[in-house]
Amino acid sequence: MARSPQKKSSAPVSGNAVTADLVAVLVAVTDGTPKIMTIAGGSALPSGPFEFTHRSLQTALRAWVEAQTGHPLGYVEQLYTFADRGRSGDAKGPHSVSISYLGLTREDKVGEGFEAHWSGWYDYFPWEDHRAGAPACLAKIIAPQLKAWAKAASSPTLQRERWQRCAITFGLDDRDWNEELVLQRYELLWEASLIPEAGRAHGREAPVVPGKPMTADHRRILATGIARLRAKIKYRPVVFELMPAEFTLLQLQRSVEALAGRLVHKQNFRRLIEQQELVEETGAMAADTVGRPAKLFRFRHAVLAERAVAGTKLPLSRT
Amino acid sequence: MARSPQKKSSAPVSGNAVTADLVAVLVAVTDGTPKIMTIAGGSALPSGPFEFTHRSLQTALRAWVEAQTGHPLGYVEQLYTFADRGRSGDAKGPHSVSISYLGLTREDKVGEGFEAHWSGWYDYFPWEDHRAGAPACLAKIIAPQLKAWAKAASSPTLQRERWQRCAITFGLDDRDWNEELVLQRYELLWEASLIPEAGRAHGREAPVVPGKPMTADHRRILATGIARLRAKIKYRPVVFELMPAEFTLLQLQRSVEALAGRLVHKQNFRRLIEQQELVEETGAMAADTVGRPAKLFRFRHAVLAERAVAGTKLPLSRT
DNA sequence: CCATCTTATGCTCAAGGAGAGTATAAATGG
DNA sequence: CCATTTATACTCTCCTTGAGCATAAGATGG
Numbered sequence: 001m002a003r004s005p006q007k008k009s010s011a012p013v014s015g016n017a018v019t020a021d022l023v024a025v026l027v028a029v030t031d032g033t034p035k036i037m038t039i040a041g042g043s044a045l046p047s048g049p050f051e052f053t054h055r056s057l058q059t060a061l062r063a064w065v066e067a068q069t070g071h072p073l074g075y076v077e078q079l080y081t082f083a084d085r086g087r088s089g090d091a092k093g094p095h096s097v098s099i100s101y102l103g104l105t106r107e108d109k110v111g112e113g114f115e116a117h118w119s120g121w122y123d124y125f126p127w128e129d130h131r132a133g134a135p136a137c138l139a140k141i142i143a144p145q146l147k148a149w150a151k152a153a154s155s156p157t158l159q160r161e162r163w164q165r166c167a168i169t170f171g172l173d174d175r176d177w178n179e180e181l182v183l184q185r186y187e188l189l190w191e192a193s194l195i196p197e198a199g200r201a202h203g204r205e206a207p208v209v210p211g212k213p214m215t216a217d218h219r220r221i222l223a224t225g226i227a228r229l230r231a232k233i234k235y236r237p238v239v240f241e242l243m244p245a246e247f248t249l250l251q252l253q254r255s256v257e258a259l260a261g262r263l264v265h266k267q268n269f270r271r272l273i274e275q276q277e278l279v280e281e282t283g284a285m286a287a288d289t290v291g292r293p294a295k296l297f298r299f300r301h302a303v304l305a306e307r308a309v310a311g312t313k314l315p316l317s318r319t
Numbered sequence: 320m321a322r323s324p325q326k327k328s329s330a331p332v333s334g335n336a337v338t339a340d341l342v343a344v345l346v347a348v349t350d351g352t353p354k355i356m357t358i359a360g361g362s363a364l365p366s367g368p369f370e371f372t373h374r375s376l377q378t379a380l381r382a383w384v385e386a387q388t389g390h391p392l393g394y395v396e397q398l399y400t401f402a403d404r405g406r407s408g409d410a411k412g413p414h415s416v417s418i419s420y421l422g423l424t425r426e427d428k429v430g431e432g433f434e435a436h437w438s439g440w441y442d443y444f445p446w447e448d449h450r451a452g453a454p455a456c457l458a459k460i461i462a463p464q465l466k467a468w469a470k471a472a473s474s475p476t477l478q479r480e481r482w483q484r485c486a487i488t489f490g491l492d493d494r495d496w497n498e499e500l501v502l503q504r505y506e507l508l509w510e511a512s513l514i515p516e517a518g519r520a521h522g523r524e525a526p527v528v529p530g531k532p533m534t535a536d537h538r539r540i541l542a543t544g545i546a547r548l549r550a551k552i553k554y555r556p557v558v559f560e561l562m563p564a565e566f567t568l569l570q571l572q573r574s575v576e577a578l579a580g581r582l583v584h585k586q587n588f589r590r591l592i593e594q595q596e597l598v599e600e601t602g603a604m605a606a607d608t609v610g611r612p613a614k615l616f617r618f619r620h621a622v623l624a625e626r627a628v629a630g631t632k633l634p635l636s637r638t
Numbered sequence: 639c640c641a642t643c644t645t646a647t648g649c650t651c652a653a654g655g656a657g658a659g660t661a662t663a664a665a666t667g668g
Numbered sequence: 669c670c671a672t673t674t675a676t677a678c679t680c681t682c683c684t685t686g687a688g689c690a691t692a693a694g695a696t697g698g
Binding site: 568569585586608611612614 | 643644645646647648649
């Protein structure tokens with residue numbers, strides 16, 4: 001299994017033994033706000049050592065989350081595996097491998113006695129919420145800072161390239177906003193030393209970009225999770241994992257918008273959902289509504305068996 | 320970093336220390352045949368211990384592959400991380416974490432003195448090549464075996480569900496073939512004990528499904544890589560990593576078809592490539608051709624800087 | 639030189655999907 | 669009754685996509 005393929009194999013690494021951690025990005029949506037489970041006062045994602053008593057990483061994660069929140073995880077997907085050169089910066093400390101997961105669940109209060117709670121994910125990425133138009137911090141703070149960073153490059157060519165990258169990833173200079181580039185944006189800010197987590201490493205002054213920092217690379221992991229989820233909702237019906245058993249189409253739409261960070265065209269959204277036969281009417285109507293009452297729907301779990309679901313793109317507005 | 324979030328934290332796992340391995344799915348395409356780098360006479364993917372002397376997993380993989388083949392890796396992407404309960408089935412052996420990567424490269428002979436060489440990936444998955452229509456083994460061997468497996472379920476409902484799954488993933492009963500379901504198909508065959516690697520575990524008789532087996536779960540990892548690549552070529556211009564510097568549009572098309580395992584509509588393929596401005600003419604013409612000589616093109620690396628490339632879907636034929 | 643074969647390349651057409659807007663219905667609170 | 673709010677039904681147009689026709693430019697065999 002662990003064959004060394006090379007004849008010229010390099011010497012086996014001393015201290016090849018490492019520790020394995022799980023890091024979870026657990027997402028729920030409540031009232032149009034996407035939330036993630038956090039610990040340590042919102043400064044870290046839940047994480048812990050992997051227990052090899054489980055059959056697989058997935059089951060380990062499920063068991064762990066259920067023990068913590070008392071509720072089962074609907075959808076689970078592996079995100080990324082990071083290798084650290086050793087914890088706490090000590091090159092000689094034990095090496096660690098962090099395996100991160102994305103998990104979708106219905107919002108539920110964390111059981112009593114637990115340190116964890118839910119935090120809005122836009123607290124960590126204020127520039128990612130475009131539901132009410134481009135956030136002010138983008139034009140007022142981020143764009144100027146990025147422009148300054150681009151100008152600081154050594155040659156005019158490099159300056160242009162830097163700015164082009166910024167404009168593309170952040171939708172500047174009249175370019176379209178691409179909501180899926182969450183990770184690229186975070187990494188660009190990091191590169192420009194505008195992120196506290198990076199600032200320390202670079203020995204820079206206090207950063208000016210808004211957004212709550214997190215321990216170590218947890219905010220990067222969160223960015224990875226958000227990006228993955230934003231991409232996924234377009235071709236897999238995973239939003240339903242975040243919904244209650246019955247919901248109106250507007251509630252469903254608001255959840256999608258919350259995740260995507262942008263608005264969708266209402267009529268087209270309904271058309272899309274209905275023509276894909278993803279939902280069915282329950283017969284009941286929503287109760288506490290303001291305007292005309294809406295029909296209640298439920299997810300048709302059968303579709304998952306009927307076809308290899310491929311569709312579910314969402315009709316984003318261009319404006 | 321490795322905080323334990325729970326107050327009710329379970330006891331730290333004894334023997335939390337593990338070993339970390341890299342497993343690589345290295346892909347190249349030659350003359351319309353997709354190939355992967357293998358070792359041990361084609362029965363295993365290249366793999367080895369992760370060296371923590373590198374900055375990241377990616378750089379570790381790159382260095383390792385270059386040392387082995389003498390050629391740089393163009394595109395690298397993490398695939399999946401598996402945790403084994405311990406090697407060689409011993410529950411008490413050292414636990415191991417396998418981190419798998421997908422890497423794209425131009426075909427090149429492996430340097431002398433190396434054990435590795437290139438194997439066609441359809442040797443391992445004969446049922447995945449639909450370029451000349453559905454392979455004979457599908458209708459003659461796989462479908463009947465799956466039908467038998469479905470019939471063996473305990474209740475009529477279960478039998479129907481099983482068969483429905485089979486029909487969807489394998490495109491039976493007049494359903495469309497979905498080339499991206501490589502992993503699902505492999506896992507279904509595994510579940511039905513039609514895969515040698517699984518047969519042992521289930522204590523079944525010799526399997527009848529064609530396809531060369533591999534060590535441990537390497538064939539599953541390969542399936543993961545193929546699936547990922549087949550999905551990726553539709554929205555990212557990664558095919559070019561597999562092409563020589565200059566190529567004709569037909570050569571490009573053949574490479575895409577080789578990966579996707581199905582044919583595309585020639586004229587529409589050209590339209591797609593050209594309208595996305597992914598290539599530019601070199602001015603030269605192909606030399607050794609049979610029919611009318613074709614223009615040579617090169618990949619426009621500039622597009623990667625110009626826009627967040629989103630398109631590159633491929634126009635599959637429905638027939 | 640011509641017929642034929644092979645691949646390259648240009649162009650048209652029709653159906654379906656996606657973005658956007660109009661119009662009407664059904665509730666609530668003055 | 670009216671304004672307001674949300675729900676729901678259609679329509680329209682543009683673009684994409686699958687598919688096919690037609691022509692061009694080479695090679696080869698007679």
